[in-house]
Amino acid sequence: MNRAVRYAAVGVIAVALLAGGSAAAFAAPADLHSPTPLVATAPAEAQLTAKASATTVQAWQEFRISGAAKGIKAGTKVTVQQKQGSKWVALPAQAPVNATGTYAVRVKLGLKGVNQLRVGSGATVSPVVQVTVR
Incomplete structure (x- = not known):
């Protein structure tokens, strides 16, 4: 493996670790940017x-x-x-x-x-x- 590719891979992993922890460093790109579902709940009627x-x-x-x-x-x-x-x-x-x-x-x-x-x-x-x- 070429030295430039290794430095790029280390840089990507380092940024991912700083941004979101170890799970984000090794997650697939689709998992990193999937939207979190929001569930709206109405307040209970008094x-x-x-x-x-x-x-x-x-x-x-x-x-x-x-x-x-x-x-x-x-x-x-x-x-x-x-x-x-x-x-x-x-x-x-x-x-x-x-x-x-x-x-x-x-x-x-x-x-x-x-x-x-x-x-x-x-x-x-x-x-x-x-x-x-x-």
Whole structure:
């Protein structure tokens, strides 16, 4: 083998070693430049569930609304909302989502009759829960 060819081969191997390690030095050229497949994954859609500990309570009697938060980070606060007329109004009842993805909120209601409640975090809301206040 001629000296110039040997120097060229050593140079190519040295550059390949510096650029990508020993595997790149001995890989076929097609393996060096093959594109890495990219897989796009959509973020999980956030969901909330809600269940009241009682369906009928006395005025200002404490009860809990608990549930699971899927796709919502631990520590994020969820807020109880009450339907008043045609609007949903946030109540001063909040709780953080814990590390296992669940939450529990203490609630007291004074509006007598059937109250429609839900739990929300940002644009994500739970299904409606009904609690009757006597």
